[in-house]
Amino acid sequence: MAIIIVNRKTGIALDLETLTSHLPHIAGPAQCMQIDIGELRQLKLHSTDQVLLAFGYGTSASDGVSAENTLREALSLCQKQGATAALCTGMIDRDTLIAAGEDAPYCRSGDSQLIHRLADDLRLRVCDLENYSHAAFLANLPDAFDASAISAFLGSWIDRRLLPQDDCPYHYGASFYPELWADSVNESDMDRVAAIGMTTVRLGEFFWDKLEPADGEYHMEYLDALLNSLEKRGIDAIVGIPTPTPPRWMTRDHDTNIVLDDGRIEGHGSRQHCCTKNPFFRRKAFELTARVAQTADRHRNVKAIQIDNEFKARLCFCDTCRALWPQWLKEHYGTVDAMNEAWGTSIWSERYDDFDSVVLPGRTPFRHNSALDNAFHRFCEDEANDFASGEAQIIVACTSIPVTHNTSMGFDMRNFDLFNQLDFVSFDTYIPQDMYWAYTLNLDRWRNLLPRDDFMLMETSASHAGHIGNYVSPHPAGYVPQEAFLAYASGAKAFMYWLLRAQAYGVEQPHSAVLTQNGEPDLGYADVLETAHMLKRYEPMLAGSRPIRSTVALMYSDDAKRYYDIDNGGIYNYRSLITDFYRMLLGHGISVEVIPENALLDSFECVLVPFVRHVGDDLRARLHAFADRGGTLILGPMTADRTGELTWPHDGDALDGIGSWLGLTDVVAFLANDSGAKVEVRTEQGNDRFTGMVTMFKVKDGTHAYPTDCDVADGRTILASRGTVSYVGGLPADPEHSPFWDDLIERLVKPHEPDRDLIRICAGLVKYRRSTPSADQLWLANMTDSPLPFTLMRDASDERGTIWNRGEHTLDGFSRIVLTM
Numbered sequence: 164m165a166i167i168i169v170n171r172k173t174g175i176a177l178d179l180e181t182l183t184s185h186l187p188h189i190a191g192p193a194q195c196m197q198i199d200i201g202e203l204r205q206l207k208l209h210s211t212d213q214v215l216l217a218f219g220y221g222t223s224a225s226d227g228v229s230a231e232n233t234l235r236e237a238l239s240l241c242q243k244q245g246a247t248a249a250l251c252t253g254m255i256d257r258d259t260l261i262a263a264g265e266d267a268p269y270c271r272s273g274d275s276q277l278i279h280r281l282a283d284d285l286r287l288r289v290c291d292l293e294n295y296s297h298a299a300f301l302a303n304l305p306d307a308f309d310a311s312a313i314s315a316f317l318g319s320w321i322d323r324r325l326l327p328q329d330d331c332p333y334h335y336g337a338s339f340y341p342e343l344w345a346d347s348v349n350e351s352d353m354d355r356v357a358a359i360g361m362t363t364v365r366l367g368e369f370f371w372d373k374l375e376p377a378d379g380e381y382h383m384e385y386l387d388a389l390l391n392s393l394e395k396r397g398i399d400a401i402v403g404i405p406t407p408t409p410p411r412w413m414t415r416d417h418d419t420n421i422v423l424d425d426g427r428i429e430g431h432g433s434r435q436h437c438c439t440k441n442p443f444f445r446r447k448a449f450e451l452t453a454r455v456a457q458t459a460d461r462h463r464n465v466k467a468i469q470i471d472n473e474f475k476a477r478l479c480f481c482d483t484c485r486a487l488w489p490q491w492l493k494e495h496y497g498t499v500d501a502m503n504e505a506w507g508t509s510i511w512s513e514r515y516d517d518f519d520s521v522v523l524p525g526r527t528p529f530r531h532n533s534a535l536d537n538a539f540h541r542f543c544e545d546e547a548n549d550f551a552s553g554e555a556q557i558i559v560a561c562t563s564i565p566v567t568h569n570t571s572m573g574f575d576m577r578n579f580d581l582f583n584q585l586d587f588v589s590f591d592t593y594i595p596q597d598m599y600w601a602y603t604l605n606l607d608r609w610r611n612l613l614p615r616d617d618f619m620l621m622e623t624s625a626s627h628a629g630h631i632g633n634y635v636s637p638h639p640a641g642y643v644p645q646e647a648f649l650a651y652a653s654g655a656k657a658f659m660y661w662l663l664r665a666q667a668y669g670v671e672q673p674h675s676a677v678l679t680q681n682g683e684p685d686l687g688y689a690d691v692l693e694t695a696h697m698l699k700r701y702e703p704m705l706a707g708s709r710p711i712r713s714t715v716a717l718m719y720s721d722d723a724k725r726y727y728d729i730d731n732g733g734i735y736n737y738r739s740l741i742t743d744f745y746r747m748l749l750g751h752g753i754s755v756e757v758i759p760e761n762a763l764l765d766s767f768e769c770v771l772v773p774f775v776r777h778v779g780d781d782l783r784a785r786l787h788a789f790a791d792r793g794g795t796l797i798l799g800p801m802t803a804d805r806t807g808e809l810t811w812p813h814d815g816d817a818l819d820g821i822g823s824w825l826g827l828t829d830v831v832a833f834l835a836n837d838s839g840a841k842v843e844v845r846t847e848q849g850n851d852r853f854t855g856m857v858t859m860f861k862v863k864d865g866t867h868a869y870p871t872d873c874d875v876a877d878g879r880t881i882l883a884s885r886g887t888v889s890y891v892g893g894l895p896a897d898p899e900h901s902p903f904w905d906d907l908i909e910r911l912v913k914p915h916e917p918d919r920d921l922i923r924i925c926a927g928l929v930k931y932r933r934s935t936p937s938a939d940q941l942w943l944a945n946m947t948d949s950p951l952p953f954t955l956m957r958d959a960s961d962e963r964g965t966i967w968n969r970g971e972h973t974l975d976g977f978s979r980i981v982l983t984m
Contacts, residue, residue, distance in 0.1 A: 166195040166321060167246075169203050169237065170217035175254060178314040185318025187563075188326040203237060210245035213325045215290060215317070217251035230274075234281060247325060249288040250278045255296035257308040266442045268483050269297045270490040271549060273497070279580060284781040286614075286761040288324045289583055290317065291552050295560070298553035301442075302449040304560060316560050323559065323586055331587075331617045333705065334399065334466070334657035335647075335698050336363035337677050338622065341389055342370040343666060348682070350392070352664055355678065357396050360695030364393065365621065365659055367455070368403025368472045369434065372410040375451060383458045390462040399466045401621075401659075402459045404554055406448040407434040407472045419444040422481040424525040433670075434472070438479045439550035440487055448550070452557045460562035467565045469621070470554040473591060474581065475574045476544040480523055484546075489518035491542045505808045506534035536729045537809035540575065544725070548580045555584040569621035572605060572738060575728060577721050578612055579759055588612050591622035591661070595635070596642045599946035600746040603929050606653040607745075608719055608757040616710065619657035620650050625687030626675035634673055641977035643690040644697050645944045648979045651701065652931040652942035654710040658698075660691070704962065704981060708933040708940055713754040714768040714917045717745055718775055720760050726776045726809055732834065732856060740774050747898055750926040751908050753916045764788070769795040769915035773891075776805040783820055790888050795911055799891040804832060804858060818858075818890075825885045826863035831876055832856060835893065842893065844881060845870040848902035857881060857893035882907075921984060923954040928974065941982045948976040959984045 166186070168177060179195040186193065198206070208214070216237050234250070241248035252275045271279070275293045282289045295316060299307035306312045336356065341349040356364060366389065373385050386402070393400050414420055414431040419441045421429040429436040437444045452470070459465040496502040499517055508514040513532060515521050524531040524539050551568065558566045565586040570578055572592070582588050590609045594602040609618050623646065626637040647658045665676035665685060672680075679685050719741060727737035748755050748771075756767070760782050764770055770789060772778075778786070790796050803821040806812055812819040817830035835842040835857045842857055843850040850872065859879035862868045868880035881892040882903075889911065895901035913919070918932060918941065927947040933940040941959070945951050950973045959967045959982040967982060974980065 164189065164191065164193045164211040164213070165209070166193055167203070167206070167208075167212060167214045168195075168197045168217060168317070169200060169214060170197070170251075175313055176310055177317065178311045181311050182314040182318040182321075185315050186322045186326065188322050188328060190327075200233065200237060203240060208241060208244035208246040212246040213321060214241050214246050214248045215251050215321065216248060217253065217290075217292070231277060231281065234278075238285065238287075249290060249325060250282050251290040252278050252293035254292045254308075254313070255300075257296075257300065260296065260300045265301055265446055268440055268442050268487050269294075269445070269549065270487050271494060271545060273494040276494050276545075282583060283577070283579055284761060284779060286579075286763065290320050290324070291556060291584055294549060294552040294584075295556035298449050298556050299560060301446040301553075302453045302557050304453060304557070307560065312560075316556075319559050319563065323563075323565070328586075328615075328617075330706075331656045332362075332399075332466070333651065333698065333702055334363040334401075334619065334659065335695060336361040336365065336399075336657075337625075337660040337663035338368075339364040339366045339663045340369070340666070341366065342373050343668065344664065348664075349389075351682065352678070353392055353396055353398065355682075356398055356663065359677070359691060360699065361398075363399040363401060363466065363657065363659070364663065365401040365469070366403065367405055368469060369405050369408045371405040371408050371451065374405065374455070375410065375447075376412075378412055378416070378447075381454055383454055386455065386458050387461070390459070390465065394462060394464040399464045400462070401467045401469055402455065402465050403469045404448075404452050404455055404471060406439075406451065406470075406554070409437050409444065409447070413437070413444070413447065417443050418482075420481075421477055421479045422484075424478070424480050424523075426480075435475065435477065438477070438481050438483060440479070440483045440546045441481065442483065445550065445553065449553055449557055452554045453561055456558045456561035456564070459564055465564055467567050467586075467619075468558055468562070469589065470551055470558070470566060470568050470585070473569055473571055473574060474547055474551060474576055476540065476547045476576055478539070478543055480525060485523065487546065488523060488539070488542060489521060491545065492518045492521055492538070495538075505810075506532055506538075507810060508532070533730055534808040534810055537725065540725050540729065544575065544577045544580075548577060548584075551581055552584040567619065567621075570609075572608065575721075575725060579721070579761060582613055587615055587617045587619065589619040589621040589657075592620070593622075593624050593628035596638050596946070599929070600749050601742050602646060603649060603653075603749065604742055604745045604757060606650060606655065607755055610654050610710070611756050611758045611762065616654050617656050618654065619659070620655050621657065621659050622661040623659070624675050625660045625677050625685060625691050627686070629673035629675070630671045631673065632670075637675065637686050638690075639948055639977070640690065641948075642946075643687055644694045645946055645977055645979060647694045648697060648701075648942065648944050649929055649931060651698065651705055652710070652933065658694070701962075701981070704940070705933075708935045711917075711932040711934050711939070712766060713756050713932075714766065715748070715753055715912060715915050716756045716758045716762070716764070716767045716770045717741075717748065718760060718762075718770065718772045719757050720775045722760070722807075723774050723776050726805060727774070730776075730805070730809060734855065737774060743898060744771075744773050747904060748908065748912065749929070750899070751913060752924040752926075752928070753908070753912060754918060754930060754932070764794065767794065769797070769912050771797045771912070772802050773798075773800055775802045776809075777807045778803040778819060778821060779807060787824070790886065793887060795915060796888045797891060797907075797911060798889065799858065800893050801856060801858065802890075821890065822860070825883060825888060825890055826866035827860040827883060827890065828863060829861040829879065830858060831860070831879065832858045833875065835873075840873075840875050842871065842873045842876075842881060844903050845872065846902045846906060851901055851903040852896045853881060853893040854896040855894055859892055919956075921956055922982075923956065925951055925953070927951045928953055938983050941984070942979070943974065943982060944979040945974045945976055950975050955982070957984055
């Protein structure tokens with residue numbers, strides 16, 4: 164194996180011996196070298212080689228095309244020879260940072276924006292040295308800019324992100340908030356954790372005030388003592404970086420709080436009320452991150468560090484954001500003319516003469532240009548991810564403990580960019596039992612975000628969620644073990660409750676816990692105990708098998724979520740759209756991988772791409788290649804109906820390259836209804852009515868159009884197919900009882916269901932497939948309280964050795980089984 168760092172010889176002179184010494188997961192001897200791009204062209208690469216393309220120097224948005232071409236050429240060289248490639252942003256010189264001062268806000272350079280965009284498009288890892296420079300400077304990490312420190316950081320990063328990791332143990336536990344209770348209560352609760360059969364607690368995400376009660380006055384012994392107490396009991400810990408809840412001294416003495424578009428300031432007393440772009444907040448957050456990471460590094464029972472809590476790309480209009488906004492625009496677009504053209508600012512006299520004059524999308528008599536709104540949302544997403552990246556780089560520099568974050572499908576983040584700087588994915592979800600499909604959607608989404616199999620469910624309720632503004636009914640008894648069973652079966656390495664002891668103060672007192680505020684068993688306690696027993700019973704089976712992915716994929720897009728936040732016609736919510744679409748597939752007994760836009764499609768037979776409003780060049784190329792090899796591709800509704808700037812395509816193809824590919828012409832989009840704009844598709848079972856936003860079109864020769872009746876768009880169809888590719892222009896009024904959708908799924912999707920020769924299941928049953936060296940396993944759960952039928956296509960045996968013959972069977976309500984074939 165060779166570790167190859169590709170950058171200019173005039174760049175950093177690395178200490179290659181130090182770099183190699185920080186690669187504990189490397190298998191066998193390794194050669195480490197630092198070369199330039201010319202030498203890479205001459206080098207013979209091997210499949211075990213790891214190539215870090217450190218091109219973060221001397222480019223800008225204005226000459227980004229040539230830089231991008233150079234990067235793509237180098238990536239192609241690696242791909243053709245089977246080597247693993249990653250990208251790397253460039254260091255910021257320490258003298259440059261000193262000259263700017265610690266109060267200067269940070270904005271990604273044009274180099275960094277280019278590299279992160281390429282990584283996002285091509286599913287590549289990024290070593291963010293630019294952010295490491297800024298974060299290490301603010302955190303005042305000693306010697307962070309020395310060649311040996313940079314080399315150690317690079318070695319640790321390569322080891323974490325490019326080399327195979329040790330198997331992660333299975334965790335079961337709850338969030339623990341010792342800052343709320345007396346020491347005697349905490350000691351008792353830690354004893355209860357062990358007695359229940361839990362292995363892990365999660366702590367620290369909100370107790371900044373305990374660690375730094377006054378500016379610069381650190382009390383890390385508080386965290387040390389807690390970790391020691393847990394370790395004595397054999398309890399593992401996931402330690403949070405408590406940056407969501409800055410202490411009062413910060414918000415009182417410094418202007419760090421988020422400013423809303425109407426000028427109101429978000430006050431102290433909740434969480435995430437400070438702007439993460441604010442230089443003072445960022446400096447204090449990074450200083451705290453370093454101290455928490457260094458403290459955690461002294462404790463063997465710390466298994467992961469969680470940065471912040473449930474990041475959201477908050478829209479902020481503070482002075483820092485106003486200063487950073489034109490910088491970001493310049494780095495992103497290069498020239499104001501390019502920005503004006505991309506946004507179409509000739510409309511309504513919106514044209515800008517320079518970046519400093521570009522408004523933030525605050526209050527206005529009507530709506531802002533959709534492109535301006537989209538750019539500002541993207542700016543806020545980038546800045547949130549930059550803050551996360553800064554915390555992550557500090558942790559990598561301070562410890563080898565894996566780093567993660569607890570995200571959620573409800574928040575606006577570019578999640579691949581976020582987790583590209585972390586070691587594994589974690590998520591939170593609070594789904595009621597009568598929407599169980601939304602729970603498994605989370606499993607299928609988050610296990611596919613990164614190439615790594617490991618992921619964790621960091622928060623869910625033992626019975627019900629809730630806060631003082633929203634009371635929620637409890638889960639039925641017996642449901643929570645079903646959730647845990649499916650989580651572990653799908654590949655999750657943790658199932659964690661929020662929270663251990665219910666809160667007596669604050670906002671979330673109505674939220675269920677393992678224990679009540681008085682330390683008595685809460686509503687879900689029996690299910691908590693049952694889940695502990697279940698994990699103990701199934702853990703050997705989990706350890707001896709691995710999850711097998713479906714060959715059917717549904718594409719999920721964080722960019723589409725942002726687009727629908729802005730352009731939704733007052734009727735659409737992206738999360739609801741994708742959840743309902745997923746539910747239709749799951750209800751037909753189809754296992755589905757929910758994949759990001761940059762996912763490789765080689766392992767799939769059928770891919771569905773609904774609601775992905777912009778299809779970029781790299782994604783379009785992958786879709787073409789997938790179809791060329793015979794894959795079944797279903798596009799739409801509303802796919803490719805916008806550009807990346809959230810404008811309407813207008814260069815001769817209203818579906819932005821998809822229409823010309825499939826031979827679709829005369830494209831129109833409008834809101835269908837039951838009166839004059841009625842749209843119906845003719846099926847053998849009768850006409851099927853479509854409502855909502857529909858896209859209709861005529862077709863060229865070679866494209867098959869399905870019979871559609873619509874007076875306002877006469878002569879057009881709503882469904883067309885060419886070869887193995889179909890475009891669906893809308894949603895049936897009642898998708899659950901739609902002969903159109905039933906026919907489409909039965910004909911185009913179900914033949915690719917990977918387990919069709921093993922089992923047939925109905926709505927209410929969910930399965931995950933795992934494999935051992937000698938057999939396949941089906942982990943099957945009934946997510947309802949009623950018995951449900953299933954059909955085995957071959958004989959199987961369960962975990963107790965009982966034989967289940969081929970044929971019809973029934974699985975009782977809230978029961979589960981592992982069938983081996």
